[in-house]
Amino acid sequence: MVDIPFMVSELTPQLTPMMKQYVEIKRSYEDCILFFRLGDFYEMFFEDALEASSILKITLTSRSRTEEDKIPMCGIPFHSSESYIQKLLDHGKKVAICEQVSDPQDSKGLVERKVIRVVTPSLTLQGEAQNYLASIVPQEETLFKTYALSYLNLATGECRATVLTSRQALRDELYRVRPKELLWPLELKDNTLLKILQKLFPNLLVNFIPSHSEGRRPEESPDNSQKSVEALFWYLKKYHYENCAHIQKVETYETGKTLQLDLSTIRNLELLTTSYTQSYEGSLLWLLDHTKTAMGKRLLKQWLLYPLLEVSKIKDRQERVEELVEKASLRDELRKLLSEILDLERVIGRLTLASGNARDLAALRNALSLLPRFNELLSEPLPEFSVLTNLLKRALVDAPPLAIKEGGMIAEGYHSELDELIRLCRDGKSTIAELEAKEKKRTGISSLKIRFNQVFGYYIDITKTHLDSIPSDYIRKQTLVNSERYITPELKDYEHKILTAEERRKKLEYEIFEGLRVQVLKELSLILEMCHRLSTLDVLCSLAEVASQNHYEKPNISQDFTIDIQEGRHPVIEKMGNTRFVPNSIRLDLEQRLLIITGPNMAGKSTVMRQVALITLMAQMGSFVPAESAQIGVVDRIFTRVGAHDNVAFGESTFMVEMKETAEILKSATSKSLILLDEIGRGTSTFDGLSIAWAVASQIHDEIRAKTLFATHYHELTALVHEKAQARNFHIAIREAEGEIVFIRKLLPGSIRRSYGVEVARLAGLPDSVIDKAKEILKNLEKGELVGGWGGARRGAHLDEASGVPRGDG
Numbered sequence: 030m031v032d033i034p035f036m037v038s039e040l041t042p043q044l045t046p047m048m049k050q051y052v053e054i055k056r057s058y059e060d061c062i063l064f065f066r067l068g069d070f071y072e073m074f075f076e077d078a079l080e081a082s083s084i085l086k087i088t089l090t091s092r093s094r095t096e097e098d099k100i101p102m103c104g105i106p107f108h109s110s111e112s113y114i115q116k117l118l119d120h121g122k123k124v125a126i127c128e129q130v131s132d133p134q135d136s137k138g139l140v141e142r143k144v145i146r147v148v149t150p151s152l153t154l155q156g157e158a159q160n161y162l163a164s165i166v167p168q169e170e171t172l173f174k175t176y177a178l179s180y181l182n183l184a185t186g187e188c189r190a191t192v193l194t195s196r197q198a199l200r201d202e203l204y205r206v207r208p209k210e211l212l213w214p215l216e217l218k219d220n221t222l223l224k225i226l227q228k229l230f231p232n233l234l235v236n237f238i239p240s241h242s243e244g245r246r247p248e249e250s251p252d253n254s255q256k257s258v259e260a261l262f263w264y265l266k267k268y269h270y271e272n273c274a275h276i277q278k279v280e281t282y283e284t285g286k287t288l289q290l291d292l293s294t295i296r297n298l299e300l301l302t303t304s305y306t307q308s309y310e311g312s313l314l315w316l317l318d319h320t321k322t323a324m325g326k327r328l329l330k331q332w333l334l335y336p337l338l339e340v341s342k343i344k345d346r347q348e349r350v351e352e353l354v355e356k357a358s359l360r361d362e363l364r365k366l367l368s369e370i371l372d373l374e375r376v377i378g379r380l381t382l383a384s385g386n387a388r389d390l391a392a393l394r395n396a397l398s399l400l401p402r403f404n405e406l407l408s409e410p411l412p413e414f415s416v417l418t419n420l421l422k423r424a425l426v427d428a429p430p431l432a433i434k435e436g437g438m439i440a441e442g443y444h445s446e447l448d449e450l451i452r453l454c455r456d457g458k459s460t461i462a463e464l465e466a467k468e469k470k471r472t473g474i475s476s477l478k479i480r481f482n483q484v485f486g487y488y489i490d491i492t493k494t495h496l497d498s499i500p501s502d503y504i505r506k507q508t509l510v511n512s513e514r515y516i517t518p519e520l521k522d523y524e525h526k527i528l529t530a531e532e533r534r535k536k537l538e539y540e541i542f543e544g545l546r547v548q549v550l551k552e553l554s555l556i557l558e559m560c561h562r563l564s565t566l567d568v569l570c571s572l573a574e575v576a577s578q579n580h581y582e583k584p585n586i587s588q589d590f591t592i593d594i595q596e597g598r599h600p601v602i603e604k605m606g607n608t609r610f611v612p613n614s615i616r617l618d619l620e621q622r623l624l625i626i627t628g629p630n631m632a633g634k635s636t637v638m639r640q641v642a643l644i645t646l647m648a649q650m651g652s653f654v655p656a657e658s659a660q661i662g663v664v665d666r667i668f669t670r671v672g673a674h675d676n677v678a679f680g681e682s683t684f685m686v687e688m689k690e691t692a693e694i695l696k697s698a699t700s701k702s703l704i705l706l707d708e709i710g711r712g713t714s715t716f717d718g719l720s721i722a723w724a725v726a727s728q729i730h731d732e733i734r735a736k737t738l739f740a741t742h743y744h745e746l747t748a749l750v751h752e753k754a755q756a757r758n759f760h761i762a763i764r765e766a767e768g769e770i771v772f773i774r775k776l777l778p779g780s781i782r783r784s785y786g787v788e789v790a791r792l793a794g795l796p797d798s799v800i801d802k803a804k805e806i807l808k809n810l811e812k813g814e815l816v817g818g819w820g821g822a823r824r825g826a827h828l829d830e831a832s833g834v835p836r837g838d839g
Contacts, residue, residue, distance in 0.1 A: 046139050048074070048092075048100070054127055054144065061125035061147055062117060064110065071126075072104040084120050085113055111155055114148055121234050123149045146384075147268035150209035150234055154184050154379050157323055157372070159330075163208035164238075164260040165199070167217060168192070177257035179279065180206050183265070185327070185374040186275035186381075186557065190254035191282050196222060197291075197693060200229060202284060204292040205334045210234045212260045238263065254281070274553060275381040288336035288649050289666040293690050297669040297705075298642055299601070300333060313643060316601050317652065319574040321367035324374050324560055325567025332568060336649035338663055343586045346569070346651025351583055353573035354653070360577075362406055364570050370396045373560045377553065380546050387429030387438040390545055393556075394421035400559075411562060412555055417548065424545055433542055436535045447537050453530035461487065464523060472498050479520070487524040489515040572652045579604065581653035584644075589662040591618040592645060592703070592736060596657040599640035600647070603655065611774040612656070613637050617736040621757040623729060625747055626740045626776070628761030629785035631792070633774040634740040635671060637761070638705045641738060642667050645703055664703040664736070668694045671707040684712030688721075695728055704729060704737040711742070719743045730756055747780035 044052065051074060055063050062081050064071035073081045074092065078101040082089040091099040105113045114124050126148065131141040151162035163180040167173035176199045179190035193199040203226065213223055215237040227235065238260045258279055265273060296304060303311040314333055320326045337343045353360045371392040379385035380393075397418040404410040429438045441448055453460065465479040468489065478490045485506055491499065492512045503515040549556070575581065579600070596612040603610035615637065617624065628634050644654045648661040670690050691709060698704055709725055710718025722743055729737050730753045739746075750756045760781040762773040770788045787803045795803075 050139060050142060054142065058125040058144060058147065061123040063125045063127055063144075064105075064114075066107065066126075066128045066142065067104070069107055070104040071107050071110055072102060074100055074102050076101075078103045080122075081117065084122070085116055115153075115155060118148065118150045118153060121150060121232065123147055145269060149268065152183050152210075152265070152268055152270060154375065154382065154384055159207075159327060160184065161206055161208040162210045162212070162261060162264065163203070163206060164212040164257045164264075166214060166254075166257040166260065167220070167222070173217075173220075177254040178202060179254050179257040179261055180208055181261055181276060183270065183273070183276075183382075184378045185324075186273075186277065186378055187280075188258075188261070188276050188278070189280045189282060190258055191284060192254060193284070196225070197697075198284065200226070201289070201291040203230065204295060205290065208233065210236060212236050212238045212264055215239050236264065254279075270382060272382065274550065275378050275557065277554060277557060282335075285665075287338060288646065288664065290334060290336075290646075291666075291668070291693070294642075294667050294669045295334070297671040298639060298646070298667075300646075301330075311601060311605060313601060313647075316604060317571065317575055317647075319571040320567045321364050321570070322370050322564060322567050323372035324370075324564035325367070325571065327374075328564040329568045329571060332650045333646075336646055337651065338649070338665065340586050340588055340663060343649060343651055343663075347583055347586070347653075349569050350572045350576065350651060350653060353570055354576050357577065359406060360570055360573055363403070363566065364574070366399050366403055366406075367563070367567050367570065369399060370563065373556070373563070377549075377556060377560070380549055381553070383546075385546065386431055386433045387425060387542060388431060390421055390542070390549065391425050391427075391429050393549060394418065394425060397421070403563075407566075411559055414552060414555070414559075417552055420548060421545065424541065434535055434539050436531070436538045439538045439541050444537070444541060447534065447541065449526075450530045450534040450537065453526050454534055457527040457530070460523060460527070464520065468517075472500060474498050485514065485516070486528070487516075487520055489517065489520065491515065576653035579655060581655050582658060584648040584654050584656070584659035584661045586648060586661050586663065589660075590622075590701075590736070591660055591662045592616070592641070592664075593618070593658075593660040594641060594644055594654075594656050595659070597640055597644055597659065598655040599636050600643055600655045602636060602640075613640075613774075613776040615641055615738075615776060617738075619755070621755055622734065623726065623737045623739060623749075623753065623756040624759050625726070625749060625756060625780070626738060626759045626761070627742070627744060627747060627781045627784075628740075629763055629770065629772075629783075630742075630789045632761035632763055632772050634761050635707055636774075637776050638671070638707065638738045638740060639669075642669065642703060642705055663701070665699055665701040666697070667703045667705075668698055669705045669707075670694060670709060671705060682712070687712055691725060695725070695733070698729070698733050698735050700734040702733070702735040704733075704735050706737065707740045708742060709739075715743075719745055722746055723749065726756070727753070742784045742786075744780065744782055744784075 051063070051065055054065070055075075055077075062073060062077045064073065066072075078089060081087070082101075082103040085103075085105070087103050087105065089101060089103050092102045093099045117124055124147065125144045126146050127142050127144045129140045130143055130145075149162075151160045153160055159182055161180045161182055163178065166177045168175045168177055174194075176193045176196075177190070178193055178199065179188070181188040191202065193202055199222075207230075211226070211233050213220075213235055217223065218237055223235070227233065262273075265271070290300070295301060298313065299311065300313045302309055309315050314330060317333065318326060318329055320329055337346075353363075373393065373396055376385065376389045376392050379389055397414050400411050400413045400418075404413065424439055424443045426438060426440045439447055441451055461479050465477065468479070469475060469477050472495075474491060474495045476492055476495065479487060480490050481487050488506055489503065490512050491514075496513065499513075499515070502517055504517065505513060506516050507514040593616045595614045597615065598610050598612045611633075615624070626634050626637070640655075644656060644659060645661055645664060646667060647654050648659060649663060654661075670687065687709070691706070694704060694706075706725070710721040712718070713721075722739075722741060723746060726737075726739055726746065726749055729735060729739075730749075734755075747758045750758050757778070758780040759776055759778055762775045762777050763781075763785065764771040764773055770785050770792075787800060787807060790803065791800050
């Protein structure tokens with residue numbers, strides 16, 4: 030480690046002109062790590078060097094004239110900078126790219142440099158992740174109780190906006206979006222909501238935006254989210270992303286017009302990742318994702334997180350999936366074509382932002398070339414862009430290089446001047462030989478030679494014995510003892526062409542590339558529409574493929590209250606399990622809308638409940654479902670209070686988290702909701718927990734009247750069916766054999782009076798001595814007695830029914 034005596038702010042010794050230039054540029058980008066271009070490297074100095082060298086694990090050196098003037102320094106090769114930039118972004122840093130904008134050979138003194146772009150965790154065009162930039166503006170006219178939320182994906186051009194009416198709704202929507210960066214009003218920097226969001230999303234990079242920040246908005250922008258949207262475009266302009274024509278519009282939406290999924294439901298149903306390992310494999314998205322394009326993968330995720338409410342739209346998707354299920358050969362052909370298409374939305378994003386290369390144009394060319402083959406298969410044809418396709422086919426080589434200023438991109442035969450330059454670069458020596466042969470024939474001097482040196486360039490060397498044969502257009506340049514050296518206008522013209530051909534070729538190819546990019550962007554709107562149609566087709570094919578592979582059935586969707594699933598299966602567990610999955614039937618209707626489900630741990634209560642929710646969600650996104658048949662009455666929200674977890678960041682116990690989630694359900698659920706409650710009240714004493722569970726179930730039955738699955742180990746709760754007309758008891762069946770239990774995993778009417786906790790503990794591997802002692806204690810507890818030696822209570826002590834603690838006989 031280099032000993033660094035000072036940082037930029039403490040700098041007192043005089044700096045070199047270049048370092049003064051660095052410091053001046055750095056002042057404008059104090060919140061960024063500045064990549065300062067020096068030749069073939071990006072260099073970092075001062076605090077940036079200390080921070081970057083630590084994160085990137087690269088050598089820290091120093092730049093100085095004396096030991097006292099050490100300036101910390103580190104650097105990376107510019108041609109391999111992307112991986113280093115990504116690592117800094119992963120650590121929540123911003124990177125300002127400062128390039129040399131004047132030619133060092135033409136510059137007198139210091140080379141001009143300026144920042145051409147800033148890369149942030151959300152403003153990056155690399156990789157496949159959805160890096161959202163979000164903006165939140167609490168709305169003053171509602172006393173900051175409603176919130177304008179907008180967000181965009183710079184790489185793909187997606188931009189959406191909505192207004193949320195509560196903190197909980199805002200939190201849930203942010204969890205669905207999962208932005209990498211957040212823009213927040215500077216004047217509300219100390220707002221308590223911001224502090225809550227920072228705890229909920231600890232990796233979120235927050236930027237404070239001044240109130241005067243106004244940016245260009247697309248023409249189609251929502252008035253009620255105007256300030257939020259303008260903040261997004263102000264931020265883009267600040268960091269040199271002004272030409273964002275691929276962001277064509279701001280899509281406005283209302284969360285209440287799609288099936289709403291809160292943070293707990295997304296997590297508990299394992300829609301995006303598994304709860305235990307946070308892995309993608311094992312999630313519902315993993316199961317459904319048989320897409321062939323990155324565009325399709327993104328759209329599938331959106332369909333999963335925003336299922337539909339309108340029956341007509343759901344049925345439209347179903348019918349399109351059904352056609353692809355029934356026509357397997359058509360599906361196979363379409364998926365084969367889709368597999369050849371790269372991420373066109375990102376391609377267009379890069380080309381629009383002038384960050385693309387010839388490979389992006391080639392990717393577009395290859396995709397457009399497939400459109401006629403798609404149209405042979407589709408009833409609704411795609412636009413074919415025949416003129417643009419032919420232009421790109423003629424202009425580009427088959428496999429262009431990555432660099433756009435080194436030549437090799439443009440095919441021969443496209444541009445006559447370029448063809449000559451390519452020929453000169455490739456055939457320069459043979460061209461000179463041809464000219465030499467031509468001059469020999471013209472002059473009759475067989476010993477004539479065309480030679481080259483660094484002083485004169487190309488020249489004609491003629492021995493003095495042939496001086497009488499020199500043509501009049503020869504210009505003498507030098508006289509030697511035995512020969513004379515001449516030039517001709519034609520030779521100098523060839524010389525100029527040959528010596529400058531490579532540079533002129535590179536420059537001309539870049540100009541042609543830019544011209545092609547402009548031609549592509551003239552078709553921007555139609556190309557983006559084509560991208561959307563291809564991604565939709567990809568998602569439909571994916572859902573059809575999953576349905577075909579796993580023997581799913583088309584559900585019947587209606588506005589009725591009823592959910593009736595016959596022989597339903599959990600889509601993920603049946604796929605990943607090593608044994609045959611046991612299907613179950615379940616019906617929720619106006620006569621039985623609250624099901625009290627009892628049964629041992631591990632018997633399958635949670636699985637049954639989750640599969641009902643997953644089948645409902647899949648049906649409303651337009652998918653087929655894992656069941657023999659399913660009648661699904663559309664639900665407006667799915668609530669899940671499943672599993673046990675605390676919230677250390679907020680100092681909340683498992684029981685407090687459970688109660689808060691339950692309170693939110695009671696506050697937000699409607700009669701059209703689907704509610705899953707698993708073991709409410711288990712985090713406190715038995716009687717407290719039972720009382721809470723009973724009261725919650727009663728509230729849902731009497732007031733909310735939602736379709737509800739309520740799993741419990743409080744067997745006393747099964748008596749609720751005697752008080753509530755639409756409550757029913759169900760249980761997960763088990764079989765006892767020689768002191769052991771066998772899980773049947775079948776949902777049957779009626780209740781079960783035991784939880785078989787001791788038997789399950791034996792299956793989990795508790796020592797026999799512990800199991801035997803537990804059985805003894807259980808028998809005494811069931812008699813209302815305690816075993817001696819427990820908590821100092823004497824034999825024969827009884828449980829106080831009010832407190833659940835031992836009391837004496839007297």
